[in-house]
Amino acid sequence: MRYARISVEGRAVWGRVGESDIELLSESPIDGEPSVIGAVPRATAVWLPPVVPLVFYAVGMNYPRHIAHAGARTPDRPEVGYRANNALTGHGSPIVKPADVEGRFEAEPELVAVIGRRLRRATYEEARTSVFGWTIGNDVSARTWQHQDRSFWRSKNSDTFKPMGPWIETDVDALAQRTTLRVNGEVRAHFPTGDMVFDPFDHVVEMTRHLTVHPGDVLWMGAESTCRIAPGDTVDVEISGIGVLSNPVHLEGT
Amino acid sequence: MRYARISVEGRAVWGRVGESDIELLSESPIDGEPSVIGAVPRATAVWLPPVVPLVFYAVGMNYPRHIAHAGARTPDRPEVGYRANNALTGHGSPIVKPADVEGRFEAEPELVAVIGRRLRRATYEEARTSVFGWTIGNDVSARTWQHQDRSFWRSKNSDTFKPMGPWIETDVDALAQRTTLRVNGEVRAHFPTGDMVFDPFDHVVEMTRHLTVHPGDVLWMGAESTCRIAPGDTVDVEISGIGVLSNPVHLEGT
Numbered sequence: 001m002r003y004a005r006i007s008v009e010g011r012a013v014w015g016r017v018g019e020s021d022i023e024l025l026s027e028s029p030i031d032g033e034p035s036v037i038g039a040v041p042r043a044t045a046v047w048l049p050p051v052v053p054l055v056f057y058a059v060g061m062n063y064p065r066h067i068a069h070a071g072a073r074t075p076d077r078p079e080v081g082y083r084a085n086n087a088l089t090g091h092g093s094p095i096v097k098p099a100d101v102e103g104r105f106e107a108e109p110e111l112v113a114v115i116g117r118r119l120r121r122a123t124y125e126e127a128r129t130s131v132f133g134w135t136i137g138n139d140v141s142a143r144t145w146q147h148q149d150r151s152f153w154r155s156k157n158s159d160t161f162k163p164m165g166p167w168i169e170t171d172v173d174a175l176a177q178r179t180t181l182r183v184n185g186e187v188r189a190h191f192p193t194g195d196m197v198f199d200p201f202d203h204v205v206e207m208t209r210h211l212t213v214h215p216g217d218v219l220w221m222g223a224e225s226t227c228r229i230a231p232g233d234t235v236d237v238e239i240s241g242i243g244v245l246s247n248p249v250h251l252e253g254t
Numbered sequence: 255m256r257y258a259r260i261s262v263e264g265r266a267v268w269g270r271v272g273e274s275d276i277e278l279l280s281e282s283p284i285d286g287e288p289s290v291i292g293a294v295p296r297a298t299a300v301w302l303p304p305v306v307p308l309v310f311y312a313v314g315m316n317y318p319r320h321i322a323h324a325g326a327r328t329p330d331r332p333e334v335g336y337r338a339n340n341a342l343t344g345h346g347s348p349i350v351k352p353a354d355v356e357g358r359f360e361a362e363p364e365l366v367a368v369i370g371r372r373l374r375r376a377t378y379e380e381a382r383t384s385v386f387g388w389t390i391g392n393d394v395s396a397r398t399w400q401h402q403d404r405s406f407w408r409s410k411n412s413d414t415f416k417p418m419g420p421w422i423e424t425d426v427d428a429l430a431q432r433t434t435l436r437v438n439g440e441v442r443a444h445f446p447t448g449d450m451v452f453d454p455f456d457h458v459v460e461m462t463r464h465l466t467v468h469p470g471d472v473l474w475m476g477a478e479s480t481c482r483i484a485p486g487d488t489v490d491v492e493i494s495g496i497g498v499l500s501n502p503v504h505l506e507g508t
Contacts (some may be wrong), residue, residue, distance in 0.1 A: 054306070055338045060404065081405035082336045084309045086465045098464060120413070150314065151335035158464040159374070210352060210412040211340045 002243075003029050004167035005090075007046040017042065017167050030116055030132050031215040047091035049164045050135050051114055053218045056083045056162075058139065059203060062196050062222035069225075078198040078206040082219065083139070084157040094250040095140055097156055097231055103144035105230065108223040109181040110137040110191050113200040114168050115217040120208050127204035130213070133168035136245040137220045138237050140229075147194060159185065162225040163237075163247045164218070172241040175199060182236040185198035189225035193239055196221065256497075257283050257387065258421035259344075261300040270396035271296065271421050275422050284370055284386050285469040301345040303418045304389050305368055307472045310337045310416075313457060314395065316476035323479075332452040332460040337393075337474065338411040348504040349394055351485055352412055357398035359484065362477040363435040363491040364391040365447050367454040368422050369471040371481035374462050381458035384467070387424035390499040391474045394418040394483075417491075417501045418472070426495040428434050429453060435481060436490040447493055450475065 002017035008024065014034060015022035022042050025034035030051065057080045061067045067074055089095070097105055116132030140162065145155035156162075175194030180187060198206075200219055207213065229235050231251035238244045256271035262278065268288060269276035276296050279288035283304065311334045315321045321328055351359055369421070370386030396418065399409035410416075429448030434441060452460075454473055461467065482488050485505035492498045 052308070055340050079404050080407050082338060082407075084336060086309050086468065094494070150329075150333050153334050153336075153461075154464050159466050207407075210408045211338070212413050214340065254442075 001169045002167040003170070004045075004050050004100040004165065005048040006040070007048055008040065008049050030114070030140035037064050047093070047166050049088040049090050050166070050168045051216045051218060052085055052088065054136070054214045055217050056085055057081075057207070057217065058083045059222040062195060062198060063191070063224035064195065065191070066222070066224050067197070075197060076205040080203060080207060080219070081152070083162055084153075086159060087129035087157045087162035089160045089247070091163070091245050093163070093247060094160065095138075095163060095229070095235065095247050096160045096250050096252050098142070099252040101142045101145070103142070104228055104234070106141050106143065106226045107181060107183070107229045107235050107237070108141060108199065108226045109179050109189060110139050110223050111174055111179065111221040111239060112137045112164060113174075113219040113221065115213045115219070116215055118212060118214055119184040119204070120212045122205055122208040124201050124205055127163050127201035127208070130204060132215070133170035134172055134174040134242055135164060135168045136237050136239050136242055138163040138235065138245060138247065139220060139223065141226070164243055165245050166243055169242045174239070174242070177240040177242065179224070181225070182238070183227060183229060183233050191224040195224065255424045256421040257424070258299075258304050258419065259302040260294070261302055262294065266302050280352045283469070284368070284442070301420050303342040303344050304420070305424045305470045305472060306339055306342065307470050308468045310339055311461070311471065311474045312474040316452065317445070317478035318449065318451060319445070320476070320478050321451070329451060333459040334446050334457060334461060334473070335406070337416055338407075340413060341411045341416035343414045343417050343501070345417070345499050345501070347417070347501060348414065349392075349417060349483070349489065349501050350414045350504050350506050352396070353506040355396045355399070357396070358482055360395050360397065360480045361435060361437070361483045361489050361491070362393035362395060362480045363433050363443060364393050365433065365493060366391045366418060367428075367429055367473040367475065369467045369473070370469055372457070372466060372468055374463045374466045376459055378455050378459055379497040381455035381462070382459060385454065386469070387422035388426055388428040388496055389418060389422045390491050390493050390496055392489065392501065393474060393477065393497060395480070417499055419499050420497055423496045424503050428493070430498070431494040431496065433478070434492040435479070436492070437481060437483060437487050443479035445478040449478065
């Protein structure tokens, strides 16, 4: 099943995505039991981030080739950082490059796990069954700011820097897929989605030793490769079996 | 006015705090126009974090004496990091020290600004009027983990590590107050709340150059001094004109 959030008369409404229509739902399918309250044509949908998490977790170095390329040390245990909800934007909405960004401005194609239930001290099997579904994230990053800031606040969390979507796919073996990053239709990165040092379930096991995850929390899983993007580009992140997250890049103030 | 969130029959309900009673409100006073729907005696209230933010911002080194003590460089511009909502807990609830924490386990007494409206590219004056009110935070920190982790995920964001409350005070000149940290009634830190390198409004101006703040977002302002806490202790953070945030410390599993 594919679940999305779309804008209907200015309100965020959950939907079940079909081939030509989106059935509108009465409440979240993650922790509710929604009924169908209407339908809209899929072609005209305004896509929102498929969920706004209580906590937005993000894994850093997690792909062996990325680690080797960066000359970094392979992590010996799963760790997480954070991103900020203000930066979320939906499929089709612009990534706005701030006018004062200098240096490398990049896309990072990532698998995203959406947590389905409250969980503490999970076993690997509990972690595995705690994932409601999977979506796609683009961890847009301004590298000069990333080196200048004491946290990633500007570099990774400026408004629109976290496209996520288009929907949550509940029926896919996410780790058996392939991730493809395209700019203006040209393939710029292509890697096995599951080729991770620690998988999402390893992370949930380690995280829940110390904290409770909640329904709707998201865990972004890192990227193997990145590429530069610029105003005028269209950036697609595709994960086979899930879908394509596509966003145009605009320059602030234009 | 003092606004809080309390637990009523398992649900989170907003309230207006009076001397002996708490008037229950129909919705959030931050971005709504609540009506009174009941009242409960204040003495029996179960206090929740007064707000669960869309984004949980936290300032690091922001008091000259703290910076000098740490041998750190005085920041030349306002910067923010993040904390995680899972870690929030209310006034009166236990801070749970994980069984596997070693080394220094500390309290950090902090002023918290609660944002009242959506804001981007704020002037200092707009930032000043964007604050709905003020509350109190205790940035509980496990120092060994703080040095071991690539982010602050365990050290500052384990469950219960972020007591906040007891309420939001809307009528106080927060920067003219004094912050006091007490353990079992004994004063362990005492400093002028407003003796900051950059004040909350400086931060909102800088933040909103790049991001949108939203109603209910919180900005924790850092601490001048900290002190060790241990299971069995009761930790009070008082800010004059706002109130006292008090939490017992428990050991996990006991």
